Amino acid sequence: MEKSTWVATPNIAVVKYWGKKDNYLNIPNNGSISVTMDETLSTRTTVEFSPMHKKDELVLNGQFARDTELARAVKVLDAIRKAAGIKERAHVESENNFPTAAGIASSASGFAALACAGADSAGLQASEKELSIFARLGSGSACRSVLGGFAEWKVGSKKNGSDSYAVRVAPAEHWLExxxxxxxxxxxxxxxxxxxxxxxxxxxxxxxxxxxxxxxxxxxxxxxxxxxxxxxxxxxxxxxxxxxxxxxxxxxxxxxxxxxxxxxxxxxxxxxxxxxxxxxxxxxxxxxxxxxxxxxxxxxxxxxxxxxxxxxxxxxxxxxxxxxxxxxxxxxxxxx
Known part of the structure; x- marks a missing residue:
């Protein structure tokens, strides 16, 4: 296991999800479509799973995260640990270059970056589907930020959320203008x-x-x-x-x-x-x-x-x- 750093960007939905079937798994009541932004707006996240870490820690924009924010991150980390078959705790640091929690989808880029960096640090060769599901556990809309361009979040029908993830509608280069x-x-x-x-x-x-x-x-x-x-x-x-x-x-x-x-x-x-x-x-x-x-x-x-x-x-x-x-x-x- 090695330290891993990823950058991810917000997505802005043009068909929006509002309301959930399952609050813990973040399974939505309706599907959605979004456009993932370029790196003008971005979140950079570093994750390290290590026996040196006695508990999971999250530092967000230079400050230790609030308990509610840490709990959301731990849901993602737990899913990654289960998939990778590891038990080590993680230290996570994340920075946004834009306002947090102000309606610019900071949670989407943050949890997409966490999913990608976490899976990589844990040694997983995760597919886009798996990364989308990991990210969704932290923030529903984050499942779309794992994909570039235009993405659709499928509601799915399984109670465990295994078929609720984002798929690509079109790549970014489809509509460059x-x-x-x-x-x-x-x-x-x-x-x-x-x-x-x-x-x-x-x-x-x-x-x-x-x-x-x-x-x-x-x-x-x-x-x-x-x-x-x-x-x-x-x-x-x-x-x-x-x-x-x-x-x-x-x-x-x-x-x-x-x-x-x-x-x-x-x-x-x-x-x-x-x-x-x-x-x-x-x-x-x-x-x-x-x-x-x-x-x-x-x-x-x-x-x-x-x-x-x-x-x-x-x-x-x-x-x-x-x-x-x-x-x-x-x-x-x-x-x-």
């Missing part, structure tokens, strides 16, 4: 975590069952738009899907409100932008947080970024392309 222009409106940790929010929605929203029932058709339409590189269809589906998820959040009781006034201003500005162009050429999506992810293509990316920067309350913009997924780094990039 695609851009995600991110508008940071609030980089603070959100008040309601995703896991807590999902439980509240599934328990109290009257709209939720209809969302679950209709997602398979939305996934079918979204996959078609991606494979055809049909920008207007892709963007309209993306915006409608984002609003649908936030509608069921708002229908929860008490209501869950991740969007802020700046988020809503961005939404209206995108519609005005598209109106000025006479077609849909930019489309927003919001995860469980107020920061906007505006998909467009290279031709319009600079205009979209300028428009977003002109909105009061937008603190920062970041432009990403689709990325190729996790990769191993040399020991010179290890965090310890």
């Amino acid at each position: 695609l851009r995600n222009v991110i508008a940071i409106t609030d980089s603070k940790r959100k008040k309601t975590g995703s896991a807590e929010g999902m439980e509240l929605t599934t328990a109290t929203s009257g709209l939720y069952s209809e969302r679950v029932r209709t997602r398979p058709e939305i996934i079918r339409l979204m996959k078609g738009a991606i494979l055809r590189k049909d920008l207007p269809d892709f963007l309209e589906l993306t915006m409608r899907e984002s609003s649908h998820m936030h509608a069921v959040m708002l229908d929860s009781f008490p209501p869950i409100m991740y969007l802020n006034d700046v988020s809503r201003e961005i939404m209206w500005s995108i519609h005005e932008f598209n109106k000025s162009k006479g077609k849909i050429c930019a489309g927003y999506t919001f995860d469980a947080g107020p920061n906007a992810h505006v998909y467009t293509v290279e031709k319009y990316a600079n205009e979209v970024e300028r428009m977003l920067r002109g909105i009061s309350g937008v603190q920062k913009t970041i432009v990403c392309r689709s990325g190729n997924g996790p990769r191993k780094l040399s020991d010179m990039y290890a965090l310890f």
Whole structure:
């Protein structure tokens, strides 16, 4: 067993999962589709299994992790230990180059990096399917970040989650012109975590069952738009899907409100932008947080970024392309 360091990147869902069949195994109620970002946004993680470590430890952005964060990491490490037939504890250090827990999918990149580095350190020659399942145990959306490009998370039907993992819809190079222009409106940790929010929605929203029932058709339409590189269809589906998820959040009781006034201003500005162009050429999506992810293509990316920067309350913009997924780094990039 050797120390291993990997870098992974967030994915931003264009058909989103919200709610789980199994909270411990992170098995979703509905499937989802995402785009994995390039290394403009990334998490670097170093893992070492060793007899020297008396317990599992996780250092996140220079600070020892909270108990809840460590418990999620241990679920992944336990699954890797079981698969590898080892008992050694692990020391893990992880760093993000972007805000944590603010709706930019830091958990997705973090647990994808942990799954890849952990499996490698344990000496496993793990398949993408196995890595996706390992990552899912820490964070559901992380199962998609194990893959580059466009990924679909299959719900599966087995209670043990062995058929709930991500598969590739298309590689990153399929749609090289695609851009995600991110508008940071609030980089603070959100008040309601995703896991807590999902439980509240599934328990109290009257709209939720209809969302679950209709997602398979939305996934079918979204996959078609991606494979055809049909920008207007892709963007309209993306915006409608984002609003649908936030509608069921708002229908929860008490209501869950991740969007802020700046988020809503961005939404209206995108519609005005598209109106000025006479077609849909930019489309927003919001995860469980107020920061906007505006998909467009290279031709319009600079205009979209300028428009977003002109909105009061937008603190920062970041432009990403689709990325190729996790990769191993040399020991010179290890965090310890």
